[in-house]
Structure formats: structure tokens, C-alpha cells
Amino acid sequence: MTPPAHARAVIIGGGVIGCSVAYHLTKLGWKDVVLLERKRLTSGTTWHAAGLIAQLRASANMTRLAKYSQELYGALEEETGVATGFRRVGSMTVALTEARREEILRQASMARAFGVEAEPIGPGEVKFRHPLIEGADVLAGVYLAKDGQGDPANIALAMARGAKQRGAEIFENVKAVSVTREGRRVTGVDWEMAGERGRIACDHVVNCAGMWGREVGRMLGVNVPLQACEHFYIVSEPIDNLEQLPVLRVPDECAYYKVDAGKLMLGAFEPVAKPWALDGLPEDFEFDQIQEDFDHFEPILEAAVARVPALGRAGIHTFFNGPESFTPDNAYHLGLAPEAENVWVAAGFNSIGIQSAGGAGMALAEWMETGEKPFDLGDVDIARMHPFQGNRTYLALRATESLGLLYADHFPLRQKASARGVRRSPFHHQLLERGAVMGEIAGWERANWFAASGEPREYRHSWGRENWFENAAAEHRAVREGVGLYDMSSFGKIRVEGPDAESFLNHVAGAEMAVPAGKIVYTQFLNARGGIEADVTITRLSETAYLVVTPAATRLADETRLRRLAGERRVAITDMTAAEGVLAVMGPRARDLMRAVSPDDFSNAAHPFGWAREIEIGMGLARAHRVSYVGELGWELYVSADMAGHVFETLIEAGARFDLKLCGLHMMNNCRIEKAFRHFGHDITSEDHVLEAGLGFAVKTAKSEFIGRDAVLRKREAGLGRRMLQFRLNDPEPILHHNEPILRDGRVVGYLSSGAYGHTLGAAVGLGYVPSEGESAEALLASSYEIEIAGRLFAARAALKPFYDPTGERMRG
CATH class of the missing domain: 3.50.50.60 (FAD/NAD(P)-binding domain)
Known part of the structure; x- marks a missing residue:
């Protein structure tokens, strides 16, 4: 056949x-x-x-x-x-360190919000549920009764x-x-x-x-x-009277254990993995395995025999090494x-x-x-996934790390160490010279925070206040009280140009695109359900040209959506991200600094909020966009790559008179969450209705037909089923990240979509959706709210408007 x-x-x-x-x-x-x-x-x-x-x-x-x-x-x-062969045998993850204990307890809290039964247990209960384990150094465990194997x-x-x-x-x-x-x-x-x-x-x-x-x-x-890597496990000889036990994970020892057919299996996700078949997969591979590497596996086996002595007494029946694929x-x-x-x-x-x-x-x-x-x-x-990530050298380097990260501590801001330096902004070396500590997203090296002179330029991760906490706080204060400078070059820049550019973008975006040249419009690309497919600013450059600015991570996805929707329309869509460097000058003294480096007029009358125009700066040229993702007076300066270095030097030299501070993107995130500015991928996604996200102001249903318009009108008529609230903890000590459960009057009703520390507000701040069917705003805010962190409850204030500068006067001043 x-x-x-x-x-x-x-x-x-x-x-x-x-x-x-x-x-x-x-x-x-x-x-x-x-x-x-x-x-x-x-x-x-x-x-x-x-x-x-x-x-x-x-x-x-x-x-x-x-x-x-x-x-x-x-x-x-x-x-x-x-x-x-599917059976619900349960699973248990145990912690041997304080950091891991915090992680698994946070996971147990998160499970509650996701509707998964997860039970935090102490060392005694760990031993009771898995009698084979040696648990003198076990600090805690989390048990999930409905996990299974098959x-x-x-x-x-x-x-x-x-x-x-x-x-x-x-x-x-x-x-x-x-x-x-x-x-x-x-x-x-x-x-x-x-x-x-x-x-x-x-x-x-x-x-x-x-x-x-x-x-x-x-x-x-x-x-x-993706890249194939070697994955090791062993199966013991039969163990007398071995009963079914929960799957046991000991991530601090890179190991997992399961009982199957009277035998014990030990698998491993070693910290430094071995990419396999870098020159191509064998043509005849079928039900096959790879040559054993006992030396590579031995450290994990040694720890495992001490953790589960029955494994050592039984002896090894099978040592298996088989390939599996891993992504960046x-x-x-x-x-x-x-x-x-x-x-x-x-x-x-x-x-x-x-x-x-x-x-x-x-x-x-x-x-x-x-x-x-x-x-x-x-x-x-x-x-x-961006095109460069299919590069074989990149994949081999990243796969060496990524397999081991499955069982590493999952700190929210953990930075990958491998395959770094692929994409760099025009200011990369100038920032490094001045103490930048880089993070990476979509291959872009980005200054996340700045180390002081003599301070180690490294992350020391934790679930609490990390080593860069005070550095970011100082940067935060500079933007709120003086003036700060940070690099936004990695953000996607997509040029949409042609006779049909206006009508095309009016079809794709929720806001009105028939605006004068120079106008900047904040808007979303919606789907037919009113969900948010992209969160962008669109600047009209001329009668036939617009610039769409997107997050770095979603540039390809957003560009792809535009291309698919363009059809036969007369538009050209071009990725311009690498063509221009972008520096953000933000803070109450931003206008003073701009006047010091440019002869152009930066008054409200000459350059109001939400407009872009060409300016002179130093001996060069730039396009100044008056917008803000931190909630302060400021400009984003778009500079052609050839002039970027000069513009940076010009700003640094003049900035000395105004105590200009270089800032990183951790500061930007902390400031934006104080202003309750949404973050795409966390706070707003394709299934979050634009009205329930609190972004109805960015949708203009009076204009001609656009994708999602009917869904917006239906939601307006039916009412909101949930609303996004901003939360501020009463206790100034805890740190919020995301996925922490939200409790309303003692009952879990949702989880935080994002969280960060609000240095101006003096406490951690989060955003999250809360059911609100048939409720007024007053009734919603009259409730008592708490946020759960690793099993502990912390009282929080809730608001529909931003706690910081709710009217937006500062960035329009």
C-alpha cells in the first residue's frame, strides 16, 4: 500500500x-x-x-x-x-536548599491558582510517602497526588x-x-x-x-x-517487595526516580549536557541508543545511591543513553x-x-x-524563534546549558550563560565600559542594571532581593527625580510603507491610523475575539509610511502577522530594527538635558506628548519620540546606527551637568509596573480581551471595520467578566514576580500576571485579573485582598488606576 x-x-x-x-x-x-x-x-x-x-x-x-x-x-x-499504562501514582519534589524550598513552595501556591492539587509537606511526610529516600538533609517537599506515569x-x-x-x-x-x-x-x-x-x-x-x-x-x-542531546538513565535489577511509589524528583541532585515493574529507574538532567550528532543524525537510527558514558553520569549516580540506598544494593540492570531534542x-x-x-x-x-x-x-x-x-x-x-536561533553553532552551545536548566533553580530573572553576544546594540561597548551588566532576550544583549565601580558585574540570583536590588533602586530614583538614560535599541522596528499603509493599519490595529505625520499612536493588534495579539506604538512618518515599534521578543511574530494580513494590499513591510539605535532620556530633568544637546524647541507647545519629529543633536540627527514606558517626562531618540556612538557621547558629556544616570531595563520594568503599564506576554495576551485589560481607550470603534471590532462592541454591551487590578503589598519586604495567587475575601480568584518592586511606592507591586461579572468598580475595590507567596499571605491594596501618578501628568508635563 x-x-x-x-x-x-x-x-x-x-x-x-x-x-x-x-x-x-x-x-x-x-x-x-x-x-x-x-x-x-x-x-x-x-x-x-x-x-x-x-x-x-x-x-x-x-x-x-x-x-x-x-x-x-x-x-x-x-x-x-x-x-x-496510565496510572496516577503521584509525584513529589524535594528541596535540599533554602532557595529550592522557596521555589517549590512558590510552585505549590501557583498550583492552587491553576487548579492543581499540590500539598506542601515536611521532611517526615516526605519519608512516609517515599520510604526509600534518605532524607536527613531534606528541607521540604511538595506532593501532587494526581500526577502519573504511563x-x-x-x-x-x-x-x-x-x-x-x-x-x-x-x-x-x-x-x-x-x-x-x-x-x-x-x-x-x-x-x-x-x-x-x-x-x-x-x-x-x-x-x-x-x-x-x-x-x-x-x-x-x-x-x-532544536538540538539532540544525550539523555541518561539507569534501571535497577528487580527489588524484592518494591511497591508502587510516587515519582520522586530531587532537582538539587539533578535526578528523578520512578518505580516500574518492580524495578527502580534513575534519570538525570546533568548541569553540563552533551549535544549529540552535531554533524547530522544517523540515517539508520531506529529504536537505537548511544554509546554509554559512565564517567559523565557517575557524579549523579554516586549522589543517587546515597539518596536512595536500595538503588545501590540492587545493582544496575540497564544503563541507557538515548537522544532527545532540546530548544534554546x-x-x-x-x-x-x-x-x-x-x-x-x-x-x-x-x-x-x-x-x-x-x-x-x-x-x-x-x-x-x-x-x-x-x-x-x-x-x-x-x-x-528568530532566524539566527537555527544556527548549528548557537544550538550546540545553548543545548549544553538548556538541558541542565530543567532541574536548575528557576529564578524568574535567571540569565542564560551560553551562546551569548549574538546581537548587540550600537551602544553595547559604551555601556559595558560604564558598568553595564547584560541580560539577553531574543539574542539581544541588553543592559539590565549598572554595577558601581569595583562591584562585581554578575547576577547572584535569589527569590528575594537580589544583589542588583539597590542598584536598580538608585536608577529608579534617577528617573523619578532627575534624569536617566537607557538603551531601547532591541525593541522591534517595523516599517509599513505604501499607498495602502493607512487603510491596512486601520484594519489591523484598534486605534485610528488616519492621523497627521509625526503623531504616535498607542494601540493593539486584536484577534476576532478581541484578544490582544500585539501591543505596539505606531508613528506616522509620512503620508505613506508608518513605524511600528514592538517588544524585542515578539518582533518576528508581529511582523509575520502583518505580512499575513497584508494580502494584496499595496504595502511594503520591512524590519528596521538593526538600522537605528534608540536611547531613552527620561525624568523631570529630561527637557533640560535635551536643550543642552540640541538647538530645537522641546517645550510642550513645540513638542507635545505623543508626537515625533526630526531634531539636531550634537553634530548629528535623530528622530525624537515623546512617549514614555516609565511614566515620566522624556524622549526616545531614534538614531541611525552610524551616528549612534556620537549621540551617546554627546548625551553623556552634557549629562554630567544634570547628574545623568545610566539605567538598565530592570529599572524600566519596576517603573512601568508602578504606572500599571501592561507588559505583553504577561499582562496581556491573545486571550485577554482588550476591554478587560483596561485598554479600551486605545480602541476606536467609531472608525471603519477592523479586526476585533465586533468583539469589542459585544463586550461593551454584555459587560466585563473580569478586570485587571493593580496590587500593592502593605508589607514592604516581600518580592513579587508573577503567578502568585490573588485572594479576594479569603478565596483564590486569580493570580498575578506580573510583579516587580515599586521603589517609589515602597513595596512590591503586581497586576492581575479578578472576576467582576455584574459588579461595579466600587464593589470590586471594597473587598479585602491578599497575595500568596510560597504559602504565606500578605495583605494588599487594590486599584483600577495606577498608584503612581494616576492622571499621567508627569509624562505630559
């Missing part, structure tokens, strides 16, 4: 992910679904996966997908007749059978070798089987090729950054590839493929069915 001549969807890869996508597409009624597997089903990574199936992930929607997987696997056997291969085969029962065709030993294209669409997949070749004309292609995902992506013309940020890749209109990706699952497959397959199938993400998938959307 050979593949058919046409399919609505061709899925490449027959591991658990490909089988899940096929299963869920057919569940939605897709009939002509074809899955091609180069060897046999599950023969890549799935067959040797550990099969741990946890519920709790780092965000609400990733948890939602993991919980769906559990529910699906529990029902598959009845549907398909294939036993999945048979990875059978889970995949069950979904494959379910897909076939609904009409999918699955072909083993058939390799996809090339494709045909028309423009940005793949029109056919060429296959090879035992010397025979053929072609399937198709409407969609899905790359589920696992550790072959990068190479298959190249064949399809899309970027899928340890989040898997899902969604429509930016480079194509019908190429989808579900790959790079970072050792959580079994627990993620059900939910990922469901979400991708619904996305393919409707053309819209079913809910916010920003954590894993393939559009977050």
Missing part, C-alpha cells in the same frame, strides 16, 4: 506528537490525514521516554495542556483498546489507532524527502519507500519529526531550532511557521513530550481548524 495522491494534512513523524496531531485532527472531522514515518512508529525518542506525566507547568495554559493530556490518556484504552510507546500507538479508526492513513518506512512549493505554500510532499517514490499533494504539512525537526524544517523552508529556551515549538502559510510545527519537547503530547496535539489541531490560536500559546509559539 502506498500513500495517496492527495491529503488535507501530511504529518511528518510518527512519535507520540505526530500520532497526537493525527488523532486530534481526525477528532475534529478531518478525514484525509496522512502520517509518514521514516522508520517505525515511536522509533525515535518516544520508545525510550520515561513516561512521567505531570500536571503543573510554569504557566496557566501550559498546565492546562498537561492536565488535558492526563485526562486523555486515562480514557484512550476504552476508546481504542490499546492499554496506555507507557510512552503505547500512548502513541493508542492515539495512532484512534486516528486510523476515524480515517487517517499511517505509513511506516516511508520517508519525506522533498517538497514542492508555490510562493509561501507547500503544495506537495515527495516520499520514498523501498526504492519507490511518489508525491502527495497537500493543503497542510505538519513537522512532528522530533530530533529530526530542524532538518525537516529546512526541507520545508522553515526554521525549527526549553519550551517546545508549536504553531504555524513564520516563513510559510501552511507549514505547522510540533517538535522540540525537551523531555516532556509524553506529558505534553495530548494537549499540544489538541491545541495545534484546533489552531489548524480555525486559523486562530484556541488560547494563548505564546510560551511555545514557533514564531518566538
Whole structure:
């Protein structure tokens, strides 16, 4: 039997992910679904996966997908007749350090907000639930009773059978070798089987090729950054009277343990991983393993034998080393590839493929069915990956670190140490010379804070006040009380130009784009549900040209959305990010500094808030945008890359007279949260309605039709189901990050979408949504609020308007 001549969807890869996508597409009624597997089903990574199936992930929607997987696997056997081996055995994570104790207790609090049962337990309870553990140094644990484990291969085969029962065709030993294209669409997949070749004309292609995902992506013309790494585990000889125990994770020793068939399995995520097959994956790899490296694994095994002595007494039955794929940020890749209109990706699952497959397959199938993400998938959307991240040298360097980060301390602002320095602003070296401590996002090196002379330029992470806390506080005060300077060059800059630019942007954006040249408009790109796909400022440069400024991390996603929506309109869309450096001059004395470096008029009358214009500065030229993300008087100066160094020197030299302080982006985040300015990806996402996010002022329904307009009108008529509030803790000591539960009158009603320290307000500040159906603002604010941090409750004030400068007078002054 050979593949058919046409399919609505061709899925490449027959591991658990490909089988899940096929299963869920057919569940939605897709009939002509074809899955091609180069060897046999599950023969890549799935067959040797550990099969741990946890519920709790780092965000609400990733948890939602993991919980769906559990529910699906529990029902598959009845549907398909294939036993999945799924059992709810529970899981337990233990802490050996104070930092880890804080982390797992914060996770337990987060679980409450996400609807996951998680029980903090003491050392005695840890020993009771897992009698094999030596726990004299265990400080605490968290127990999740509904976590489970299953048979990875059978889970995949069950979904494959379910897909076939609904009409999918699955072909083993058939390799996809090339494709045909028309423009940005793949029109056919060429296959090879035992010397025979053929072609399937198709409407969609899905790359589920696992550790072959990068190479298959190249064949399809899309970027899928991932790297295979060695992953080690051992299985003991049978242990007499070994009963079923919860899965045990000891992340401080890089180890996890599970009981299966009377044996004990030990797996590891070592701190320094070993990338595999850097010159290409073996063509004949099938149900295979890699040469053992006992020396690499020995330190973890030594600690494990001390932690679980029964492991040492039993002896080793199997020492296994098998490859798995890892991505640059340890989040898997899902969604429509930016480079194509019908190429989808579900790959790079970072050792959580079994627990993620059900939910990922469901979400991708619904996305393919409707053309819209079913809910916010920003954590894993393939559009977050930038082209350079497919570079093999970059991937090898980053994979060496990223595998180990799975069990490292997950400090919220932890900076990756590997594969750094790829993208640098025009001011990079000038900032380093003056004490900048760099962080990284989307490859961009960005000054996050500035060290004092003689102070170590390094992060010392913790869950409380980190070593840079006072440095950021001083920068914060400079912007609030004097003048500060910081680099915003990494923010995306997309030029939209052409005869149809105005009408096109009026279709895409919620605000009115028929404005005079020089006007800056704050707006959102909405989806049909009124959810926020992008949060941008748009400056009209001329009658036919606009500049769209986006966050650094979402520049590619935002540009891709614009390109897809442009259709036949007469517009050119160009990424201009690297063409200009951007310096922000912010603070009450910003006007004084600008007057010292430029002969132009910076009065309110000549240059009001929300306008941009060309200026002279030093001996050069710039475009000065009067906007603010910190809530103070100031300008963002856009300077061509060739003049950037000169403009920086000019500002630094003149700034000495005004006590100008160089600032980092931690300061910017602290200031913006005092002003309750939303952060895309945390506070506002594709499933957050623009009105419930408190951004109705940026939507102009009086203008002609735009995406999301009907949803805005419906919501206005129906009323808000929830509202975003700002919270300030009464206690000045704790630190907020995000995902801390919000309690209203003693009951959990939500969680913080973002948090930071408000140095002017003198306490930590957070933003979060609270249900408000049928309630007035007065009733909502009359309640008593608390924020839960690692199991402790802290009273908080709530507000709809910003605690700092609620009228916005300071930045308009």
C-alpha cells in the first residue's frame, strides 16, 4: 500500500506528537490525514521516554495542556483498546536548599491558582510517602497526588489507532524527502519507500519529526531550532517487595526516580549536557541508543545511591543513553511557521513530550481548524524563534546549558550563560565600559542594571532581593527625580510603507491610523475575539509610511502577522530594527538635558506628548519620540546606527551637568509596573480581551471595520467578566514576580500576571485579573485582598488606576 495522491494534512513523524496531531485532527472531522514515518512508529525518542506525566507547568495554559493530556490518556484504552499504562501514582519534589524550598513552595501556591492539587509537606511526610529516600538533609517537599506515569510507546500507538479508526492513513518506512512549493505554500510532499517514490499533494504539512525537526524544517523552508542531546538513565535489577511509589524528583541532585515493574529507574538532567550528532543524525537510527558514558553520569549516580540506598544494593540492570531534542529556551515549538502559510510545527519537547503530547496535539489541531490560536500559546509559539536561533553553532552551545536548566533553580530573572553576544546594540561597548551588566532576550544583549565601580558585574540570583536590588533602586530614583538614560535599541522596528499603509493599519490595529505625520499612536493588534495579539506604538512618518515599534521578543511574530494580513494590499513591510539605535532620556530633568544637546524647541507647545519629529543633536540627527514606558517626562531618540556612538557621547558629556544616570531595563520594568503599564506576554495576551485589560481607550470603534471590532462592541454591551487590578503589598519586604495567587475575601480568584518592586511606592507591586461579572468598580475595590507567596499571605491594596501618578501628568508635563 502506498500513500495517496492527495491529503488535507501530511504529518511528518510518527512519535507520540505526530500520532497526537493525527488523532486530534481526525477528532475534529478531518478525514484525509496522512502520517509518514521514516522508520517505525515511536522509533525515535518516544520508545525510550520515561513516561512521567505531570500536571503543573510554569504557566496557566501550559498546565492546562498537561492536565488535558492526563485526562486523555486515562480514557484512550476504552476508546481504542490499546492499554496506555496510565496510572496516577503521584509525584513529589524535594528541596535540599533554602532557595529550592522557596521555589517549590512558590510552585505549590501557583498550583492552587491553576487548579492543581499540590500539598506542601515536611521532611517526615516526605519519608512516609517515599520510604526509600534518605532524607536527613531534606528541607521540604511538595506532593501532587494526581500526577502519573504511563507507557510512552503505547500512548502513541493508542492515539495512532484512534486516528486510523476515524480515517487517517499511517505509513511506516516511508520517508519525506522533498517538497514542492508555490510562493509561501507547500503544495506537495515527495516520499520514498523501498526504492519507490511518489508525491502527495497537500493543503497542510505538519513537522512532528522530533530530533529530526530542524532538518525537516529546512526541507520545508522553515526554521525549527532544536538540538539532540544525550539523555541518561539507569534501571535497577528487580527489588524484592518494591511497591508502587510516587515519582520522586530531587532537582538539587539533578535526578528523578520512578518505580516500574518492580524495578527502580534513575534519570538525570546533568548541569553540563552533551549535544549529540552535531554533524547530522544517523540515517539508520531506529529504536537505537548511544554509546554509554559512565564517567559523565557517575557524579549523579554516586549522589543517587546515597539518596536512595536500595538503588545501590540492587545493582544496575540497564544503563541507557538515548537522544532527545532540546530548544534554546526549553519550551517546545508549536504553531504555524513564520516563513510559510501552511507549514505547522510540533517538535522540540525537551523531555516532556509524553506529558505534553495530548494537549499540544489538541491545541495545534484546533489552531489548524480555525486559523486562530484556541488560547494563548505564546510560551511555545514557533514564531518566538528568530532566524539566527537555527544556527548549528548557537544550538550546540545553548543545548549544553538548556538541558541542565530543567532541574536548575528557576529564578524568574535567571540569565542564560551560553551562546551569548549574538546581537548587540550600537551602544553595547559604551555601556559595558560604564558598568553595564547584560541580560539577553531574543539574542539581544541588553543592559539590565549598572554595577558601581569595583562591584562585581554578575547576577547572584535569589527569590528575594537580589544583589542588583539597590542598584536598580538608585536608577529608579534617577528617573523619578532627575534624569536617566537607557538603551531601547532591541525593541522591534517595523516599517509599513505604501499607498495602502493607512487603510491596512486601520484594519489591523484598534486605534485610528488616519492621523497627521509625526503623531504616535498607542494601540493593539486584536484577534476576532478581541484578544490582544500585539501591543505596539505606531508613528506616522509620512503620508505613506508608518513605524511600528514592538517588544524585542515578539518582533518576528508581529511582523509575520502583518505580512499575513497584508494580502494584496499595496504595502511594503520591512524590519528596521538593526538600522537605528534608540536611547531613552527620561525624568523631570529630561527637557533640560535635551536643550543642552540640541538647538530645537522641546517645550510642550513645540513638542507635545505623543508626537515625533526630526531634531539636531550634537553634530548629528535623530528622530525624537515623546512617549514614555516609565511614566515620566522624556524622549526616545531614534538614531541611525552610524551616528549612534556620537549621540551617546554627546548625551553623556552634557549629562554630567544634570547628574545623568545610566539605567538598565530592570529599572524600566519596576517603573512601568508602578504606572500599571501592561507588559505583553504577561499582562496581556491573545486571550485577554482588550476591554478587560483596561485598554479600551486605545480602541476606536467609531472608525471603519477592523479586526476585533465586533468583539469589542459585544463586550461593551454584555459587560466585563473580569478586570485587571493593580496590587500593592502593605508589607514592604516581600518580592513579587508573577503567578502568585490573588485572594479576594479569603478565596483564590486569580493570580498575578506580573510583579516587580515599586521603589517609589515602597513595596512590591503586581497586576492581575479578578472576576467582576455584574459588579461595579466600587464593589470590586471594597473587598479585602491578599497575595500568596510560597504559602504565606500578605495583605494588599487594590486599584483600577495606577498608584503612581494616576492622571499621567508627569509624562505630559
